[in-house]
Amino acid sequence: MKAKKERGGTPIRGLLPLVALLVIWELVGDPASPYFPPPSTWIDGIQPLIDADKLLPAIGQTSLTFVLGLAIATALGAIVGTLVGASRSVDRALSPSLEFLRALPAASLVPVAALVLGYTTQMKLVVVVLPATWPILLTCRTARRTLSPVLLDTPRTLGLSTWHRTTKILTPALTPAVLLGVRVAAPLALIITLLVEIVTRVNGLGAALGAAQAGFLSAQVYGLLTIAGILGFAVNWIVTRAETSVSRRMRGTV
Amino acid sequence: MTPTISCTDLEVTLPGASGAVNILAGVNLSVAKAEFVSILGTSGSGKTTLLRVLGGLLPATGGEVRCDGTPIQGPPDGVVTVFQDYAHSLLPWRTVRRNVALGIEARLGRAERDERVDEALTMVGLLERADEYPWRLSGGMQQRVQIARALATRPRVLLMDEPFGALDAMTKASLQDQLQQVQSLTETTIVFVTHDVEEAVYLSDRLVVLNGSPADIGLTLDIPLPRPRHQISTKERADYLELRHRVYEALGHTVGEPARG
């Protein structure tokens, strides 16, 4: 497990317990243990995957599903959220149905999607998109609802076209909210991507994890878990950075 | 001659907490070209609502609004509103210059756009701050940016909602005079909402007072003071004081009693 520098606020010395744990594990751990192989064996554990040229494609497939799923969820969440936020009656009409969809846990959708759509990348995408849409939809709805009416009147009185009203006013005004939603949705999308892969074994890192567990390759399981963790870190870091820098600019609080 | 902007039997109903509320009823107003008309009224009387209807931002529930003789649907060309809530009207992600360019950038070439923006910013005295973001400016400056943005479009009709409400007395006076100057140069028609009686009398050709609930026009008063007007000499004239007196009375104040509200 890589010790990464955390973003501001949390002191780095807080990593000490984790490092200590890993060191003790390394020193005391039995390399042949079927349950707790020490960290140094983890790399050996994933070596066969690297040799068979399977690791990078798996990471690639996971990343692809994640990125595509998040992109579709962002577009969907932003559009539906804006529509629902703009009109009370649309909101009232759609919210019970949306609430019901939201209550369906992603995990329960996996077997259903697999049966209906087959064990395909499309199936993975559908399962990822649905839950990742909510955070974006909700923040976008609130932002649209609380948008100042004056801000909406401004382009009208200046005679801007509908297209320019959308691109020059509405989009920039809602971007911080969308990114805030993405910040919540991104880790979720990654988790669900792995979840689908673990459950259906279609492809990707999750499938490799599931296979390693099924073959009792404990060192490989821990190695893959670490890689998943690094992926999680990277995703978190990127979306947090993007969100803070963009929203500062857009909200005018640099 | 057809009035530049007019409304007849205007009625506006807005949704309130307990059902629809009738805000304006039976409002008749017509403003001629290059005329300066002020709308006075206490807070909540419906001044902003009336201005939004005239600007095509709010559909009337009853009656008719016309601009140059044709009934309006949406904001007519060349009619620009300057909002009371300037803070939310400026785009925080754009610099002052780009905010002022918002209304003309899609229609004009780069050179002409820059020229107009500079001209408008010079008129409100903010040329040096052109590359600042609006939220780094004071409230009064932000309002001037909004005015510059409207002027940059070279409007035929300016609808201004308490544009100088947030300013100190000195800036206010100088902007009042700039506005008069701009109007005499460009012959812009101006409808000006304020609750400052002196300001209304000083600037207007005519002023109307909104009162009642639902509100209609209670008093219409011509202001035949000679132009150009001056902050000191005009305000010392006997007819100015007389007009001011009548407006205060119309708003419910009586001589010898301290002002209320």
Place this chain on the structure above:
Amino acid sequence: MARRINVLGAAVFVLALGLWELLVRTSILDFAYLPPPTVVAQGLGELVSSGELGEALGHTLFAALSGWALAALAGVAAGSVLGLVRPVWMYSMASLEALRALPIVAFVPVAVLLFGFSVQTEIMVAFYAALWPILLNTISGMRTEPRMLESGAVLRLSRAAVLWKIRLPGATAMIVVGLRLGLSVSLVLTLVAEMVGNPAGLGFLLVEKGQALQPGQMFAAVFVIGVTGIILNALVMGAARLAFRGQMASSGEVSS
């Protein structure tokens, strides 16, 4: 919650179901295993009458709630210590943040590895999943606003009194949010554990019905899972509102 009944919304919901039925019946929506709502309802009936549903639901609830309850105890206790004792926080928070970034589902194979195909696996997974939101929300909830602590100092309250009367009530709303999040996450992860680990409960029921090509019963199980989540969430909220009236209202949690 005293809202008017949303007739429009209900109508749209029913309409959507009707449309789904129509599209499937007319084969416009043509998937081999997409059942129309009527077949789903039928499937629900079959699951209930065969007793499978009750048993699976009971099992899943037991595992999820056990894990969640353990996580609630551990999370609130550890979170209070971390939130209140500054040095402990300084010397461990970064570790927690590092661990938290590991995608929770990736631990399911680890748990299966460690605990095998047993209900312990499910409980451990549910525990681990629910621990994070509860722990982190408790930590930030315990960070009382300095103003409130000052008023405690002004009133010369003892340390215990400050903890009991100011810090804990101040943290309640945040902790409840953590508990709610934790509950829904533990339900989801229990299902995953059942799908890839212990063959029991609703998660396995879903997989089993999928393999038996029974889409009607499968969708019915999904429906039941969704409703279960809604009910559990409402129960936690209701209980919290009853127990901590004032704190919940002041945080605006009541209306949500």
